[in-house]
Amino acid sequence: MGAELIYRGHETQPTSASYTPKPHKPWIHPIRYILREQRLLFVLIGIAIATVFFSLLPASSPNNPYHGGRLIHNNPISDSHFPAESTQLTHHHRVFYQDHFRAGGKVPLGLKSKGQRIVVTGGAGFVGSHLVDRLIARGDSVIVVDNFFTGQKENVMHHFGNPRFELIRHDVVEPLLLEVDQIYHLACPASPVHYKFNPVKTIMTNVVGTLNMLGLAKRVGARFLLTSTSEVYGDPLQHPQVETYWGNVNPIGVRSCYDEGKRTAETLTMDYHRGAGVEARIARIFNTYGPRMCIDDGRVVSNFVAQALRKEPLTVYGDGQQTRSFQYVSDLVEGLMRLMEGEHVGPFNLGNPGEFTMIELAQVVQETIDPNAKIEFRPNTEDDPHKRKPDITKAKDLLGWEPKVSLRQGLPQMVSDFRQRIFGDQKEDSATTTTTKTSSG
Numbered sequence: 001m002g003a004e005l006i007y008r009g010h011e012t013q014p015t016s017a018s019y020t021p022k023p024h025k026p027w028i029h030p031i032r033y034i035l036r037e038q039r040l041l042f043v044l045i046g047i048a049i050a051t052v053f054f055s056l057l058p059a060s061s062p063n064n065p066y067h068g069g070r071l072i073h074n075n076p077i078s079d080s081h082f083p084a085e086s087t088q089l090t091h092h093h094r095v096f097y098q099d100h101f102r103a104g105g106k107v108p109l110g111l112k113s114k115g116q117r118i119v120v121t122g123g124a125g126f127v128g129s130h131l132v133d134r135l136i137a138r139g140d141s142v143i144v145v146d147n148f149f150t151g152q153k154e155n156v157m158h159h160f161g162n163p164r165f166e167l168i169r170h171d172v173v174e175p176l177l178l179e180v181d182q183i184y185h186l187a188c189p190a191s192p193v194h195y196k197f198n199p200v201k202t203i204m205t206n207v208v209g210t211l212n213m214l215g216l217a218k219r220v221g222a223r224f225l226l227t228s229t230s231e232v233y234g235d236p237l238q239h240p241q242v243e244t245y246w247g248n249v250n251p252i253g254v255r256s257c258y259d260e261g262k263r264t265a266e267t268l269t270m271d272y273h274r275g276a277g278v279e280a281r282i283a284r285i286f287n288t289y290g291p292r293m294c295i296d297d298g299r300v301v302s303n304f305v306a307q308a309l310r311k312e313p314l315t316v317y318g319d320g321q322q323t324r325s326f327q328y329v330s331d332l333v334e335g336l337m338r339l340m341e342g343e344h345v346g347p348f349n350l351g352n353p354g355e356f357t358m359i360e361l362a363q364v365v366q367e368t369i370d371p372n373a374k375i376e377f378r379p380n381t382e383d384d385p386h387k388r389k390p391d392i393t394k395a396k397d398l399l400g401w402e403p404k405v406s407l408r409q410g411l412p413q414m415v416s417d418f419r420q421r422i423f424g425d426q427k428e429d430s431a432t433t434t435t436t437k438t439s440s441g
């Protein structure tokens with residue numbers, strides 16, 4: 001049977017005779033209207049009340065070690081312009097978040113600021129380890145980040161067990177996230193032997209490593225100090241070198257991985273400073289010497305000292321008339337710390353203006369170690385600058401800094417450290433002294 005379509009329009013719908021509309025309540029109508037139609041208004045009022053309430057709660061201390069429990073993204077330039085920021089969660093980062101949420105975003109009562117939290121990249125190296133000593137002595141908490149390419153654990157081992165000291169084996173070419181107040185960025189092989197060993201890695205360290213550390217500085221609002229070098233002046237046509245001199249650098253030579261790498265690192269530092277508001281500092285370090293230098297790193301002072309101690313001839317490259325200035329490491333560390341704590345970006349030359357020819361240096365080494373040490377001349381290496389001497393007027397005027405230790409005062413300190421590491425005699429001596437003292441006491 002097929003279905004039929006039937007017109008029912010003429011049928012009227014049944015109506016209930018009992019239906020009566022609800023009585024009209026004139027006083028309820030506007031309230032219901034507001035409740036129904038102005039819900040958004042109520043949500044906004046609620047948000048406003050909550051904002052006022054939470055902003056009236058006592059704020060976290062500005063000194064608190066977690067920046068008042070907030071992550072800092074306070075800059076006008078979007079992160080996509082500065083892509084090198086770290087993505088890895090480290091132990092410190094996890095601890096930060098755990099503590100942050102446990103404490104409800106506030107620093108627990110009784111937690112006092114304990115100095116600053118400072119990262120020293122390359123802190124297991126020669127300069128870095130002396131800087132770490134000073135920072136720890138000042139009461140700061142220090143995290144050393146080092147891949148031990150030229151640095152060694154022995155340089156910082158005396159801090160193991162100190163709760164304010166941490167050591168992370170890490171290559172700065174990879175990103176890293178840490179909550180810190182200051183970053184001293186030293187990581188980079190500094191001697192020609194080491195930086196020429198793998199030039200591509202050297203330039204990666206200078207460019208990508210610096211980019212990563214600047215990204216970290218931007219992200220956590222830390223102050224950033226770059227240890228650049230006098231080598232940015234190349235083979236200088238101006239003497240002595242002032243910070244305004246732009247240099248005479250070979251972009252394709254065997255030293256370029258270091259010279260040009262550091263120049264790019266300076267460029268990046270200034271771009272992050274100008275563009276992303278990172279508080280930046282740049283030091284241009286001139287030849288520095290002292291205990292804990294790598295013994296066979298090819299740098300002229302360590303070469304001469306090690307050769308004189310081993311009774312080998314002192315090798316002078318070229319005619320020995322090229323000049324260098326030599327700064328004792330404690331002077332440099334003082335300069336770096338003043339720069340970091342001061343208000344000036346730089347760049348600042350940090351070096352000792354006392355100028356020595358290689359022959360004169362060899363003579364001081366002879367006086368200090370062995371007057372009979374012989375001098376042997378060899379052909380000069382490629383791109384070896386003829387003259388290097390800092391003009392430190394700017395550092396004197398703006399940082400109130402100048403070197404205090406002369407070559408004749410500093411060299412014996414280095415010699416006793418080298419003697420101990422080459423022959424181990426000092427260790428034996430001190431062991432004997434300790435034994436004697438112990439037995440007599």
Ligand SMILES: NC(=O)c1ccc[n+]([C@@H]2O[C@H](COP(=O)([O-])OP(=O)(O)OC[C@H]3O[C@@H](n4cnc5c(N)ncnc54)[C@H](O)[C@@H]3O)[C@@H](O)[C@H]2O)c1
Binds near residue numbers: 170185188205
């Ligand atoms: N000593 C000087 O005379 C002198 C002169 C000019 C500039 N500088 C600069 O000062 C800084 C320190 O120099 P130094 O004399 O102590 O040299 P160094 O070789 O003793 O120290 C460099 C440290 O950086 C570490 N390192 C290298 N590449 C790394 C990487 N990719 N990731 C992590 N760590 C890395 C090394 O293991 C080492 O501990 C360097 O940046 C150097 O360019 C030093």
